[in-house]
Amino acid sequence: MNSILDKLLAILRRDLLTAIRQRSGVAMTFAGLFTELAAFYYLARAIGPGFHPGGVQYFPFLLVGTGVYTFFLMSAQAFLNAVQQAQQTGTLEVLMTTSTPPAELLILSAISAFAGSLVNLLVYLLAGVAVFRAAIHVDLISCAVALVLSLAIALSIGVLAATVQIALQKGSALIWLLGSGLWFLSGTLFPVQSLPRPLELLARAAPLSYAIDAMRGALLEGRSVTTMAFTLAALAAFAVAMLPLALGALSLSLRRARQCGTLSSY
Amino acid sequence: MHDRCDAARVLFNSQNQIRWIFMNQLFFESVRKVFHHRPALFNWVGKERGGETIALDGVSFSAASSEIVALLGPNGSGKTTTLKLISTMLLPDAGSVRVGGFDSRHDGSKVRRQVGIAVATERSFFPRLSARENLNFFAALDEVHRRERPRRIEEVLIEAGLKEQADTLAMKFSSGMYQRLGLARALIKHPSVLLLDEPTRSLDAAATSNFWTLIRALAVQGATVLLATHNFAEAAAVADRLLLLHQGALLEDRKLNGRESADDLRTLYFRRIGEHQTDPDHAMPREIHPARAAS
Numbered sequence: 349m350n351s352i353l354d355k356l357l358a359i360l361r362r363d364l365l366t367a368i369r370q371r372s373g374v375a376m377t378f379a380g381l382f383t384e385l386a387a388f389y390y391l392a393r394a395i396g397p398g399f400h401p402g403g404v405q406y407f408p409f410l411l412v413g414t415g416v417y418t419f420f421l422m423s424a425q426a427f428l429n430a431v432q433q434a435q436q437t438g439t440l441e442v443l444m445t446t447s448t449p450p451a452e453l454l455i456l457s458a459i460s461a462f463a464g465s466l467v468n469l470l471v472y473l474l475a476g477v478a479v480f481r482a483a484i485h486v487d488l489i490s491c492a493v494a495l496v497l498s499l500a501i502a503l504s505i506g507v508l509a510a511t512v513q514i515a516l517q518k519g520s521a522l523i524w525l526l527g528s529g530l531w532f533l534s535g536t537l538f539p540v541q542s543l544p545r546p547l548e549l550l551a552r553a554a555p556l557s558y559a560i561d562a563m564r565g566a567l568l569e570g571r572s573v574t575t576m577a578f579t580l581a582a583l584a585a586f587a588v589a590m591l592p593l594a595l596g597a598l599s600l601s602l603r604r605a606r607q608c609g610t611l612s613s614y
Numbered sequence: 615m616h617d618r619c620d621a622a623r624v625l626f627n628s629q630n631q632i633r634w635i636f637m638n639q640l641f642f643e644s645v646r647k648v649f650h651h652r653p654a655l656f657n658w659v660g661k662e663r664g665g666e667t668i669a670l671d672g673v674s675f676s677a678a679s680s681e682i683v684a685l686l687g688p689n690g691s692g693k694t695t696t697l698k699l700i701s702t703m704l705l706p707d708a709g710s711v712r713v714g715g716f717d718s719r720h721d722g723s724k725v726r727r728q729v730g731i732a733v734a735t736e737r738s739f740f741p742r743l744s745a746r747e748n749l750n751f752f753a754a755l756d757e758v759h760r761r762e763r764p765r766r767i768e769e770v771l772i773e774a775g776l777k778e779q780a781d782t783l784a785m786k787f788s789s790g791m792y793q794r795l796g797l798a799r800a801l802i803k804h805p806s807v808l809l810l811d812e813p814t815r816s817l818d819a820a821a822t823s824n825f826w827t828l829i830r831a832l833a834v835q836g837a838t839v840l841l842a843t844h845n846f847a848e849a850a851a852v853a854d855r856l857l858l859l860h861q862g863a864l865l866e867d868r869k870l871n872g873r874e875s876a877d878d879l880r881t882l883y884f885r886r887i888g889e890h891q892t893d894p895d896h897a898m899p900r901e902i903h904p905a906r907a908a909s
Contacts, residue, residue: 358755359751361747362743366743437738444703445731449723453755607704
């Protein structure tokens, strides 16, 4: 356990130092977040105060929806970028010769990529509240539960994207497909109840729509764990199903890449 | 219990615990490795065709503790594939690779704990980390104890001749400095098997000489060293044994007695692979050959 923590700290330190030394990159990420917030703020104003999706004001509705969506996509993309870069520089092959088992190494790297995106999400939400005056009513416990379950699902998506990258060199295509599909179907911009029935059912099959629902309930309506039991149970079921599946697929793809000599193919 | 019959001796240490001593640290047994090439799905425009490359075909050898083995052979002969198979970057299609009694296919983690590799790829580091930070990162993944790490990093930086550049970002390194950093990384976990792929390709003469001394010292301490090289002088200077690979087959496995010169190895090489040796004196036109131009 100590050794795993030690490795996680080494990976976090590597990613933090790399991010800090790419000063313009960090500045541009935060500038992008503020621009996005401003765009949604004025969109909500243009639509007017009469629109209350799910019983909340539209700007806070957008703030949480786009924040959680961006967190899912950005963290999976950040992890995938790290894997692709490691393939291109030959670092991935060398990392696979260290004493750390390959699957463990990739999961620790994913956790680090997700920690960075979590910071972005917190900055995004705090700026939305502090600068753009989004009205919130938080239940901290249900927020923590929803966040942990969402993290497990986001981690699974990131690991699956890395698996597709290692097996088929097409991780970016998977992220693009998920990104464009989920933008439409996850309730990021409007409630999924507005969709035609078949599309609504499809939206209900996407774990991101439950993550967004749960975070909205916890952050905007102050709903407790018990009043969100169904949504949280659905999130937990997705997490329990997806995480072992993603880890199994990753182990298989790494073994296959070792057999075929394609660890560094990109 | 794992197959531990690789010429092992059982000793008892001071606590009366069993300690295995491997006379042969590394076993490569009838190893075959084939790379299959599949063309792209919609490949109507390009001329890429499918096929396969036999990288190694039934290659067998072993290497003992304290032995330095030079792998010689032309490009594509299977030298790097051999090193990658030992490091578990690749898995064999047939045959077995064992390090310290552990099979690379079934006990990959145990094999990796014993093997350090310095690859020929220069840029396999994190460019925005310094040499020290890169080594600290890899040491953590190689499970070097947290308290021991700073001292160990200092040692390998000195051994690789990078003490002065320890806090320089890797992105500012020259090819030679990258190569030294690769060696430092390979040494950080005290490997019992050290794999070196063209380790002196970008080093200057002084650094090369220091490197040869270091390799000898590591072998004296008990490390098995496998050295893939195109440099006959290097093989003659440091190796105890020579493996000559050609088109995935092992053509020669010969002990060196320390009296062979680079020219002897060059002659052997060209004779065994069946290519004509170009006389170095006639390789350049008279007008640009420095010695002749001077005369």
